[in-house]
Amino acid sequence: MDETLLDAVVSRRVSVKKGEVLTDPSMSFEAVFSVKSGAFKTLQQVPGQRTKIIGFHFPGELVGLEAIDARRHHYTVEALVNSSVCELHMGKVGELAERSGEFQQEMILAMSRRILHDQQMQALLGVQSAERRIAAFLYSVATRMNAGHGPATEFRLPMLREDVGNYLGLAVETVSRMLSQFSQRGIASLQGRNVTISDLPALREMAGHEEPPVLTSPS
Amino acid sequence: MDETLLDAVVSRRVSVKKGEVLTDPSMSFEAVFSVKSGAFKTLQQVPGQRTKIIGFHFPGELVGLEAIDARRHHYTVEALVNSSVCELHMGKVGELAERSGEFQQEMILAMSRRILHDQQMQALLGVQSAERRIAAFLYSVATRMNAGHGPATEFRLPMLREDVGNYLGLAVETVSRMLSQFSQRGIASLQGRNVTISDLPALREMAGHEEPPVLTSPS
DNA sequence: CGAATTGTTGATTCATTTCAATGTTTGTGG
DNA sequence: CCACAAACATTGAAATGAATCAACAATTCG
Numbered sequence: 247m248d249e250t251l252l253d254a255v256v257s258r259r260v261s262v263k264k265g266e267v268l269t270d271p272s273m274s275f276e277a278v279f280s281v282k283s284g285a286f287k288t289l290q291q292v293p294g295q296r297t298k299i300i301g302f303h304f305p306g307e308l309v310g311l312e313a314i315d316a317r318r319h320h321y322t323v324e325a326l327v328n329s330s331v332c333e334l335h336m337g338k339v340g341e342l343a344e345r346s347g348e349f350q351q352e353m354i355l356a357m358s359r360r361i362l363h364d365q366q367m368q369a370l371l372g373v374q375s376a377e378r379r380i381a382a383f384l385y386s387v388a389t390r391m392n393a394g395h396g397p398a399t400e401f402r403l404p405m406l407r408e409d410v411g412n413y414l415g416l417a418v419e420t421v422s423r424m425l426s427q428f429s430q431r432g433i434a435s436l437q438g439r440n441v442t443i444s445d446l447p448a449l450r451e452m453a454g455h456e457e458p459p460v461l462t463s464p465s
Numbered sequence: 466m467d468e469t470l471l472d473a474v475v476s477r478r479v480s481v482k483k484g485e486v487l488t489d490p491s492m493s494f495e496a497v498f499s500v501k502s503g504a505f506k507t508l509q510q511v512p513g514q515r516t517k518i519i520g521f522h523f524p525g526e527l528v529g530l531e532a533i534d535a536r537r538h539h540y541t542v543e544a545l546v547n548s549s550v551c552e553l554h555m556g557k558v559g560e561l562a563e564r565s566g567e568f569q570q571e572m573i574l575a576m577s578r579r580i581l582h583d584q585q586m587q588a589l590l591g592v593q594s595a596e597r598r599i600a601a602f603l604y605s606v607a608t609r610m611n612a613g614h615g616p617a618t619e620f621r622l623p624m625l626r627e628d629v630g631n632y633l634g635l636a637v638e639t640v641s642r643m644l645s646q647f648s649q650r651g652i653a654s655l656q657g658r659n660v661t662i663s664d665l666p667a668l669r670e671m672a673g674h675e676e677p678p679v680l681t682s683p684s
Numbered sequence: 685c686g687a688a689t690t691g692t693t694g695a696t697t698c699a700t701t702t703c704a705a706t707g708t709t710t711g712t713g714g
Numbered sequence: 715c716c717a718c719a720a721a722c723a724t725t726g727a728a729a730t731g732a733a734t735c736a737a738c739a740a741t742t743c744g
Contacts, residue, residue, distance in 0.1 A: 636701050
């Protein structure tokens with residue numbers, strides 16, 4: 247879905263081990279990355295302040311789009327598990343205009359999708375209750391882990407509880423308690439980082455999503 | 466800043482009165498809008514749920530970028546005060562590739578800036594304390610109202626307290642109390658919607674921003 | 685296997701929401 | 715331009731949800 251014409255400018259596939267950094271503000275900006283496998287987190291590191299997680303990235307998603315304009319990376323992007331990415335070289339300043347129209351169009355469409363996605367995440371973060379924030383987060387991860395095939399019902403959370411709390415603006419303990427509660431209520435069982443979503447409609451409901459159209463075969 | 470080559474495809478200037486709707490999901494997608502004056506809010510309206518505000522837009526900012534990919538509007542955008550916008554026609558499906566390289570490049574750069582901005586907003590929303598969320602919000606509005614000239618110290622808030630609370634995931638009363646507190650502490654006086662920021666460094670500090678480089682003239 | 689990291693749970697404190705009442709602004713028509 | 719009503723904003727008191735502090739359990743990784 248994110249992999250049409252953009253693949254034409256892909257130079258090489260790079261593997262990034264858990265804990266390794268893909269970009270940080272001290273690195274020169276050369277390329278945008280397309281996640282092929284694994285998962286990443288984006289961190290905002292301000293000296294003298296607690297590091298803030300501002301996003302997670304799954305296969306099919308592009309990382310570093312915010313760096314194109316200023317041609318410098320604003321954030322640190324770190325692999326949560328062993329992962330791989332492809333580089334999309336952006337060339338020198340001004341060279342963008344010389345790329346093929348198709349390439350640029352693909353880029354614009356991908357960025358439009360990303361802006362939609364970011365706005366949805368803002369909707370998620372701007373919600374009052376911890377329960378809803380966590381439900382929406384779980385639902386979002388379930389969906390994104392499963393590139394395009396609807397929400398996965400069984401998967402492994404690539405990030406720590408602490409990361410989830412940091413991202414959502416909640417204490418780790420709150421995340422833990424809510425997840426336990428989801429287990430007890432039969433919505434999703436969590437054993438360590440292994441997630442099994444047992445009541446997807448309930449989770450979706452809590453997350454505040456509309457029911458997806460019911461695909462009933464005509465009688 | 467957002468007004469270089471993009472202005473070439475601007476067709477007409479439209480004025481939108483307070484409370485009027487610029488886009489909503491039932492309208493066909495034709496164009497992206499560049500805010501020229503005034504202010505807007507973006508709403509996510511899900512039937513049977515409280516309307517969620519997911520963003521505000523000020524002069525120089527582009528509205529509707531998330532609609533380019535699916536070629537449909539996902540949100541309702543409403544004017545908070547009497548405003549004006551310019552339309553940037555996006556043409557038919559696929560026509561994007563035929564636009565000039567410069568146009569497309571401008572578009573990509575503008576979208577990159579927007580993605581950076583949205584990520585900063587996510588950092589804002591993913592913060593624990595109400596105080597910090599409101600401080601960061603105020604600082605953001607002060608900056609964006611004053612297109613490019615640094616944060617304004619005197620301006621009129623275009624949105625309701627309720628809108629602020631809705632956006633930040635806080636009760637209206639909390640917003641009100643915090644703002645009163647900022648007044649008492651001599652950080653910013655608020656009389657109705659009129660804001661005067663009296664201690665900008667303190668506000669920036671609370672908002673969790675780094676000090677901007679001090680511009681001392683060489684001695 | 686064992687140490688270190690990560691995760692859970694309980695008790696308490698504190699911040700924020702909620703409910704309720706009152707004050708203030710804004711916009712309208714006389 | 716003033717008076718008025720409606721919309722919006724503030725404040726207080728009580729209830730609640732989430733943070734913090736602290737101890738312990740489970741998982742991960744070398």
